[in-house]
Amino acid sequence: METKQIRDTIAMIDEQHLDIRTITMGISLLDCIDxxxxxACEKIYDKITRCAENLVPVAEELENEYGVPIVNKRITVTPISLIAAAATDTDSYVEYAVTMERAAASLGVDLIGGFSALVQKGYQSGDRxxxxxxxxxxxxxSRVCSSVNVGSTKTGINMDAVAEVGEMVKALADKSxxxxxNFVAFANAVEDNPFMAGGFHGVGEADCVINVGISGPGVVKRALEKVRGKSFDIVSETIKKTAFKVTRIGQLIGTQASERLNVPFGIVDLSLAPTPAPGDSVAEILEEIGLESVGAPGTTAGLAMLNDAVKKGGIMACEHVGGLSGAFIPVSEDAGMIKAAENGNLNIEKLEAMTAVCSVGLDMIAVPGKTTASTISAILADEAAIGVINNKTTAIRVIPVPGKDVGEEIDFGGLFGRAPIMRVNQSSPAAFIGRGGHIPAPIHSFKN
Amino acid sequence: MKIIITVVGNDKVGIVAAVSQKLSELQVNIIDMSQTLMHGSFTMMLMGELNAEADFASIKKELSTVGEQIGVSIHVENQELFDAMQNI
Incomplete structure (x- = not known):
């Protein structure tokens, strides 16, 4: 027995917040169409509760046996716009969401994703x-998560959908x-994403599958504390080795979950997903690498290196990599990001640059309530353009907070943290968004 | 199933005895063990083997109770966890 290795492993879990962020069961609802x-809703409830009957008990059993916390147990389903499109008796799909909620509640899962529409090229009847x-x-x-994919490298950007999503986000914010x-708008959405709010079960996936999302910013930070002042070669190597170990846990838990549930194992999502807990922050990793605050010049380069090293380390550690795989930079869910936004070191424009080199996009960002729908749409268009041109997933999850302005904050509670309201450029993109139509696919998408 | 039991705390008389006594009661066979003082704290690691019918959750709970009684922290994990992380 290697005493030191055992101690290291236990310290990662106990002191450095290593956890499995989520075990997510993807379930196809294509056979529930009616x-x-x-x-259709009856069939959906029956299928979800049948497939995921043992998801929570098995996850809890694994948690106990391996000592690794599994923070969330989740479900993703086929985008509901495809399932509900066949229904000729209703124009509202709220009943489908309520059915998803009811199934999730009866199973004890934390979140269920897939109240989604894929409109990157155009609308089918269910999408609007x-x-x-x-x-x-x-x-x-309360548990249902929703997403809309508005663009892809293969198709370009559906600007009608971009405009519609801006209006919808404002309408949602006015309600609460x-x-x-619980809503995210994507470009290049992936079909096997275990993370929320953007998870859905793609139509090319198997009937039922287990995906795992790992976490562990704290583990990476602790490893980097031991190489202070050393060159980037050593920093990158240290991150790779740490990511390897973290990913192995994801592979182990996913394999075990798949065997015990008798469901095929899909992918491990190699993500550094922060929480507001001290020491569980991606921002603190960048600061450990040598930036006084996240947002300082150098942040984009540091994040690019971090993101790349996590993938390189993780990829050999598991059979199939998928999902979003990269560092997450949600402002409200990361203590270091919150601090930097509060003291003016981190703004939306810098975050936008950061989204070009890491996974996802402008995530969990609170903006003033007076922000217009067209501004939100234009922020989405910018993010989508970064994703479409760079062959990567990008997204926005922005929260316009009615009645609040820069200098105030909104508290989401628990794992979701709190977000300072960030300044948004006040010049209007209304005429730009008002054009509608479609931004064509980029030249480099034509590879056949 | 093989398990790794780690015992960490302030050194005192009787830790090894209390833990091994409990393992014997629980029908856990000790197949490897090491003990040292690390930075002044007592650290013991044991590899145990459970028989097929053993109830992992109750073994974990009972050992944790012993730990509380004698003032040390006792962790129990499936050995596969350490294999997965440390071996290619």
Missing amino acids: SDSHK KLIASIPDALMAT PLKCM
């Missing part, structure tokens, strides 16, 4: 109905800004 929406239903659907539920954290 022209009668009530019948779904997007229009999002505010009421999220108000009627807290609900905005």
Whole structure:
């Protein structure tokens, strides 16, 4: 027995917040399609509760046996806009969301994703109905997560959808800004994402599958504390080795979950997902690398190196990598990001640059309530452009907070933290967004 | 199933005895063990083997109770965790 290795492993879990962020079961609802929406919802409830009957007990058993916390147990389903499109008896899809909520509640899972529409090229009949239903659907539920994919490298950007999402986010925020954290708009959305709010079960996936999302910013930070002042070669190597170890735990837990649930194992999502807990922050990793504060010049380069090293270390440690895989930079969920936003070292423009080199995008960002729908749409268009041109996933999860302005904050509670309201450029993009139509696919998407 | 038991705390008389006594009661076979003082604190690691019918959760709970009684912290984990992380 290697005593030191055992101690190191236990310290990672006990002191450095190593955890499995989520075990997510993806469930296809394609066999639940029905022209009668009530019948479809019955089939959906039955299928979800049947497939995921043992998800929570098995996750708890693994948690106990391996001593690694599994923070969330989640479900993703086929985008509801595809399932509900067949229903000819309703224009509102709220009942589908309520059914998802009911199934999730009866199983004890934390979140269920897939109240989604994929409109990167255009709208099918269910897509507009779904997007229009999002505010009421999220108000009627607590566990349901929703997403809309507005662009992809292969298709370009659907600017009609970009405009519509801006309006919808404003409508949702007017009802309750807290609900905005359950909605994300994507470009290049992935079909096997275990993380929320953007997780859904793609149509190319198997009927039922287990995906795992790992975490561990604290472990990376602690490892870097031991190489202070050393060159980037050593920093990168240290991150790779740490990411390898963290990912191995994800692979082990995923394999075990898959065997015990008798469901195929999909992917491990190699992400550094922070929480507001001290020492569990991506911002603190960048500061450990040598920046006085996240947001300082050098942040983008540091984040690019971190993101790349995490992937290189993780990729050999598991059979199949997927999902978003990269460092997350949600402002409200990361103590270091909150601090930097509060003291003016981190602004939306710098965050936008950071999203070009790490996974996802402008995440959990609170903006003044007076921010217009067209400004939110234009922020989404910018993010989508970064994703489409760079062949990567990007997204926005912004929260306009009615009645609040820069200098105030919004508290989301628990794992979601709190967010200072950030300044948004006040010049208007209304005429730009008002054009509508479609930004064509970029030249480098034509590879055939 | 093989398990790794780690015992960490202030050194005193009877830690090894209390832990091994409990393992014997629980029918856990000790197949390897090491003990040292690390930075002044007592550190013991044991590899144990459970028989097929053993209830992992109750073994973990009982050992944790022993730890509380004698003032040390006792962790129990499936050995596969350490293998996965430390071996390619």
